[in-house]
Amino acid sequence: MKRPSGMARPLRITRALGAVRPRGRPVPPAAPVPGEVLAEAEGLTVRLGAREVLADVGVRVRAGEVLALVGPNGAGKSTLLSVLAADLPPTAGCVRIHGRPASDWSVPELALRRAVLPQSASLSFPFTVGEVVRMGRAPWTSVRPEDDGAAVAGAMAATEVTGLAARPFSALSGGERARVALARVLAQCAPLLLLDEPTAALDLRHQELVLRLCRERALAGDAVVVVLHDLGLAAAHAHRVAVLRAGRVAADGPPREVFTRGLLSRVYEQPVEVFPHPRTGTVVVLPDRAAGPSA
Amino acid sequence: MSVLEKTVREPVAPAPPRGRRTTAWLLTAGLVAGLVVLVPVAAGTGAYPVPVGDVFASVLHRSGLGGGELDRIAESVLWNVRFPRIALALLVGASLGCAGALMQGVFGNPLAEPGVIGVSSGAAVGAVAAIALGLNFAGNWTVPVLAFVAGLSTVLLVYGMSRSGGRTEVVTLILTGIAVNAFAGALIGLFLFFADTAAINQITFWQLGSLSQATWPKVLAVLPCAALGLTVAPLYARRLDLLALGERPARHLGVDVERLRIVLVLVIALLTAAAVSVSGIIGFVGLVVPHLLRMAAGPGHRFLLPGSALLGALVLLAADLIARTVAEPAELPLGVLTALLGSPFFFWLLRRTRRRQGGWA
Numbered sequence: 001m002k003r004p005s006g007m008a009r010p011l012r013i014t015r016a017l018g019a020v021r022p023r024g025r026p027v028p029p030a031a032p033v034p035g036e037v038l039a040e041a042e043g044l045t046v047r048l049g050a051r052e053v054l055a056d057v058g059v060r061v062r063a064g065e066v067l068a069l070v071g072p073n074g075a076g077k078s079t080l081l082s083v084l085a086a087d088l089p090p091t092a093g094c095v096r097i098h099g100r101p102a103s104d105w106s107v108p109e110l111a112l113r114r115a116v117l118p119q120s121a122s123l124s125f126p127f128t129v130g131e132v133v134r135m136g137r138a139p140w141t142s143v144r145p146e147d148d149g150a151a152v153a154g155a156m157a158a159t160e161v162t163g164l165a166a167r168p169f170s171a172l173s174g175g176e177r178a179r180v181a182l183a184r185v186l187a188q189c190a191p192l193l194l195l196d197e198p199t200a201a202l203d204l205r206h207q208e209l210v211l212r213l214c215r216e217r218a219l220a221g222d223a224v225v226v227v228l229h230d231l232g233l234a235a236a237h238a239h240r241v242a243v244l245r246a247g248r249v250a251a252d253g254p255p256r257e258v259f260t261r262g263l264l265s266r267v268y269e270q271p272v273e274v275f276p277h278p279r280t281g282t283v284v285v286l287p288d289r290a291a292g293p294s295a
Numbered sequence: 296m297s298v299l300e301k302t303v304r305e306p307v308a309p310a311p312p313r314g315r316r317t318t319a320w321l322l323t324a325g326l327v328a329g330l331v332v333l334v335p336v337a338a339g340t341g342a343y344p345v346p347v348g349d350v351f352a353s354v355l356h357r358s359g360l361g362g363g364e365l366d367r368i369a370e371s372v373l374w375n376v377r378f379p380r381i382a383l384a385l386l387v388g389a390s391l392g393c394a395g396a397l398m399q400g401v402f403g404n405p406l407a408e409p410g411v412i413g414v415s416s417g418a419a420v421g422a423v424a425a426i427a428l429g430l431n432f433a434g435n436w437t438v439p440v441l442a443f444v445a446g447l448s449t450v451l452l453v454y455g456m457s458r459s460g461g462r463t464e465v466v467t468l469i470l471t472g473i474a475v476n477a478f479a480g481a482l483i484g485l486f487l488f489f490a491d492t493a494a495i496n497q498i499t500f501w502q503l504g505s506l507s508q509a510t511w512p513k514v515l516a517v518l519p520c521a522a523l524g525l526t527v528a529p530l531y532a533r534r535l536d537l538l539a540l541g542e543r544p545a546r547h548l549g550v551d552v553e554r555l556r557i558v559l560v561l562v563i564a565l566l567t568a569a570a571v572s573v574s575g576i577i578g579f580v581g582l583v584v585p586h587l588l589r590m591a592a593g594p595g596h597r598f599l600l601p602g603s604a605l606l607g608a609l610v611l612l613a614a615d616l617i618a619r620t621v622a623e624p625a626e627l628p629l630g631v632l633t634a635l636l637g638s639p640f641f642f643w644l645l646r647r648t649r650r651r652q653g654g655w656a
Contacts, residue, residue, distance in 0.1 A: 087547075110547075111547060122541055125405070125539045127536070127539060127594055128315075132540075135537055135540060135548065
């Protein structure tokens with residue numbers, strides 16, 4: 001007889017805490033279970049002005065997985081990413097982050113759950129690289145500030161920007177800026193990483209470095225969504241690719257299954273060749289230059 | 296090469312910009328020391344000189360800590376003329392400096408300043424309207440209240456017009472400022488046209504900017520606005536730093552950008568209106584002061600906001616001291632003086648930035 005009442009009390013307390021939570025400190029998420037769905041979109045439609053940018057899109061992002069979003073310019077990759085980041089409310093459909101509708105999270109709670117790398121990094125005032133990376137720790141100041149030093153140092157070392165720490169951000173080259181921006185995103189230590197073209201400004205070596213980092217984070221249990229233009233990079237590093245075309249998902253699956261000559265030629269309106277790498281067997285995608293553009 | 300590899304492999308905590316932090320502390324100490332020296336000097340200097348020792352004696356006497364009473368004229372000069380004027384200079388300077396730093400942070404743009412983008416003249420329209428129309432619905436507070444309302448609507452107007460797609464474009468911002476300044480000038484001109492002689496004199500004072508009308512009631516009218524604004528502003532320093540990354544990235548880092556902006560726009564309007572309502576338009580303090588500090592101690596707002604308030608107070612106190620002593624027995628309008636010194640500095644700033652990064656595109 002006593003047991004149920006004893007059980008009821010902690011329940012009531014957690015409920016009360018839940019009600020208070022948005023005003024008090026944001027609670028950091030528990031470490032995700034491998035395979036757990038960290039972000040999910042269903043029947044997603046986004047209309048910007050009169051244009052339908054996304055139409056009935058469904059994707060799932062799981063912990064322990066690198067998901068690459070590929071597709072031609074204007075296919076809706078960045079829009080999908082900003083909807084998953086809870087930046088843009090969808091016109092129709094629903095987005096869940098860590099199992100809860102995106103709009104139910106407060107801004108500080110979201111900051112502990114997802115980190116976003118924008119397509120271009122800008123800065124209004126001449127902060128140094130070290131200060132910029134440290135900004136990534138802002139969500140944690142009221143939660144767990146003691147990890148700041150290690151997280152910042154780790155992120156800067158991983159992106160090879162430690163030596164730039166004292167330089168003003170505005171004095172860096174495009175590629176260096178991109179890596180510093182990535183370091184800031186990594187320092188945020190969110191279980192869901194949303195990266196919009198992290199390799200666009202990078203040289204060969206750093207492109208590889210960044211995607212290796214994505215895989216490492218996935219291996220450590222995080223979920224990584226990355227917008228890529230280089231299909232070879234996507235094939236080599238992503239666990240799963242979603243091919244977008246004109247606001248719809250044309251294909252979704254492991255790169256080996258999705259990257260076929262027919263699909264890619266149709267999606268990009270450009271004949272391509274797809275063949276396994278002679279040594280590693282990874283899918284290689286090249287434009288079929290002998291064929292010329294299709295009508 | 297080996298050094299490079301080592302730094303890559305071993306995650307060593309990056310040295311926080313210690314130089315900047317030391318500079319910030321030194322600057323704070325220097326600014327406070329400057330104020331401590333300049334206040335008694337300013338109190339003693341003028342048409343009726345009072346030795347600095349006597350200034351201290353009088354202050355100690357009034358606060359019941361010993362000292363000694365001065366003769367009647369000296370007491371009256373100090374307590375009815377100089378001290379309210381100094382208090383007003385400090386409050387107005389701190390408000391303008393802090394409002395400038397806030398505005399540059401909120402707009403993410405080093406050119407934003409209450410004077411440049413027309414907020415000061417907007418607030419002045421409110422104040423001038425109150426004088427010219429002889430409004431008196433809130434007693435002593437009528438002018439500050441109207442200045443605040445007009446200043447706030449100008450901030451909102453400029454803010455709304457100069458933003459598109461989540462960012463402020465410099466060209467639009469400046470053009471909006473020109474338009475707002477011209478419109479406010481026209482309104483002030485209209486009020487001048489319809490005002491009587493007494494009101495015209497008072498309005499002219501607004502346009503030139505001056506602290507010569509300082510009284511204790513004026514100090515008390517400004518004090519709550521300035522105190523509230525100066526207390527609230529530093530609470531948002533960290534979030535303003537994050538806003539430098541852009542609106543979306545700041546949101547990704549947990550900043551409720553919409554709320555931050557609304558609160559800070561209100562604070563800016565409060566500080567600017569408080570300053571403008573008692574001193575008229577005093578340009579360039581809000582623009583130049585944060586720039587100087589950013590060059591010296593970096594752009595971090597945790598120092599920049601209180602630092603700009605301190606340096607603003609110091610600059611305005613010094614400027615007012617010069618304005619009332621340099622052409623004795625006449626008095627230069629303070630706004631004229633700050634613009635006279637501020638505009639060449641601003642010009643130099645533009646050239647320097649242009650040389651360094653090819654201008655503010």
